[in-house]
Amino acid sequence: MATNFDLFGDPIPANHGGRGRPEHVPTVENRNRVNMLLAMGWSNERIAAALRVTLPTLRKHYFSELRYRAVARDRLDATLLMKAFQGVDKGRLGPFLKLVERNDLMNFGQTSRPVAAAPVEAETKPAKPAKLGKKEEALLAAHQPNTGSPMGELMARRQQGLNS
Template sequence: MADNFDLFGDPIPANHGGKGRPPHIPTTENRNRVNMLLACGWSNERIAGAMRITEPTLRKHYFSELKSREVARDRLNAVLLMKGFEGVQKGNATAIRLFLHLVERNDLMQFGQSLRPARVEKSEKSSKPAKLGKKEEALLAAQQPDVGTPMGELMARRQQSMN
């Protein structure tokens, strides 16, 4: 193994500066990075680009991590829950708050709900009222004066007295 590291913390191979491109050396840190990026939903192309390697090199050295793509998010959530629980056991108030948030999010996920609003179907979209133009909006705004100003308050009183 190399004792020297580049600016990104990657080990510099022994044949650096020799003929050909130096081989990629998978490290524990790089394996963790691949797992984290998989959990965030990154494609192989993006992961390889971020690690400055080719896709075949990614598949060659990190095939076991790539196999677990479907469970990577669950594994990340499990680690976050454990870290939060460790903070709860220490009595950290911020950790308690964050842990409760993670548990609520987990409960929503368990019941098949999501934090994002549900997609609106086309039939629901068409039932929305048509968007008003500038002139129609101005007429409606004129009918409803701003009572926070003296002039708006006077106009509101006059409208009430006319009705």
């Protein structure tokens, strides 16, 4: 593991100065940075540019973080709520209440607490019509010509003549 760091605080790989470009070394700080940027809705291109790596390098070294893009914001909010909740024990109630209020506003219109379901009376739902297979659908379509075309118009007149 590298013990030297560059000006940006990134570790200097062991083969620095050798042939070829040194391989990117992911750090805990960079993993946390990727998680935070995902939570902020950044694209992979922006994240790669912020880390000064290519897209393939980002996908290679940070694939586990990228996999959880959909829940990154929820994970960040949960971490912030937990930190604020820990501050309540130290007498800092304000930040926690602000986060709770923001969470309640975000959930406005949704039920945030489980509500006991009212007993449902036996409702009679209309029976669904039997689902038709491909052949039955084709047969029905064949007996209902498209009257928007001259051929369909002719077929419709012929069917009316056969049915009457």
